[in-house]
Amino acid sequence: MAGLLNHFAVTEEQLDLNALLAGITRDSTGAAAIFTGMVRGRSSRPGFPAETNYLEYEAYVPMAEEKMRQVAGEIRERWPDVEGIAIVQRIGVLYPRTPTVLIACTAAHRDTGVFEAARYGIDRLKQIVPIWKKEVGPGGAEWIQGDHRPSPGVD
Amino acid sequence: MAGLLNHFAVTEEQLDLNALLAGITRDSTGAAAIFTGMVRGRSSRPGFPAETNYLEYEAYVPMAEEKMRQVAGEIRERWPDVEGIAIVQRIGVLYPRTPTVLIACTAAHRDTGVFEAARYGIDRLKQIVPIWKKEVGPGGAEWIQGDHRPSPGVD
Amino acid sequence: MKIKLLFFATLRDAAGGRALDFELKPEATVGELLERLGETHPRLAPHLESSLVSVNKEYAPAETVLSEGDEVALFPPVSGG
């Protein structure tokens, strides 16, 4: 699959959206859909911590980057007009308002599925990419546990 | 509508996605969907210039910023969980691969309609915000004309 | 009465300039403005039928009644993004 514009990373560095976008842009590119997640400092949704001081992320880095590659492959299968895909997770101690994750998909035009592709990317990342976060708030520290059990051979 | 995180601009400056995102992030924000458009240097889609040297944008700036505000109002009506909205159009001479426009919507969670809201935003911008571009390619210069005729009172 | 005219994109090219102060009879409508403009600026005439019109930064139909000092802009369908 030479020539595919892919960028997968687990990093402790700040996410630079400008650079990440430029990295998956080529001459034929006319549109990008980007998702970013941020640390919520407070939440009113039931089941979520009302107040968070910070999150601490860890990852099984080589497997995470492999699984990001798999997610990108699934995206290309479903939306073959997607040109570039960046999937980046920041790890370490991250404070409220900080972008923690980015999924960006580029294509020639916006009607190619780029929005759906980015949405699919973040949904799949949260299912199968081995990353975990511990929430530290006024009540102490707690690992946040996902609810997806991957099916070997499928996930 | 005090306290709404809105940012509307027509600018000749480079779009800084990091700063624009930070500007519409607050403590309760956990997700952002961002659309950017770029100048295509080449295209294989019928009806689009095969090769473009650059685009030259102009805008009726005060009306454009008013119409951006209107688009944001329409977004908030449809997706009331959206927290922040940034709509920015860059004008002037812009070369291939350059981001020209950004629509970003933030919310507490990604299932709040942020993706649909960003998509709606760019669709509406291309219908009603008074901005025009001239395409300059090997064959000369040509104004690109839209196909939407706004309905006064609605658009 | 006097209104301020603005032209953008193809309309600016045809008008040969971006702005114009224009004299109209009181309570003239947008439709009457366009008719008058076609007479005084024949190079604009072929563009007027398909052009969009805003009055004070709001899209305005032909029957809109104009007032002294209004800012009226003429331009083709938009193509931003």
Added chain:
Amino acid sequence: MKIKLLFFATLRDAAGGRALDFELKPEATVGELLERLGETHPRLAPHLESSLVSVNKEYAPAETVLSEGDEVALFPPVSGG
């Protein structure tokens, strides 16, 4: 045979460390590994049933047969993003 065990998140806390070299009989399965681990590391036992297992960076079911030098990771359902 020897395999390399890795622990993450809650499993790392329970294991008291991130990595462990572990001795197993040849051709042991993932299921047998978990059973053995529960015996040798009782603090891990309560976590093993709900934990996910990867072998050489791929999710692996209990019946997967292990080989000398495999990298086996144990961790809870993921929560990145």
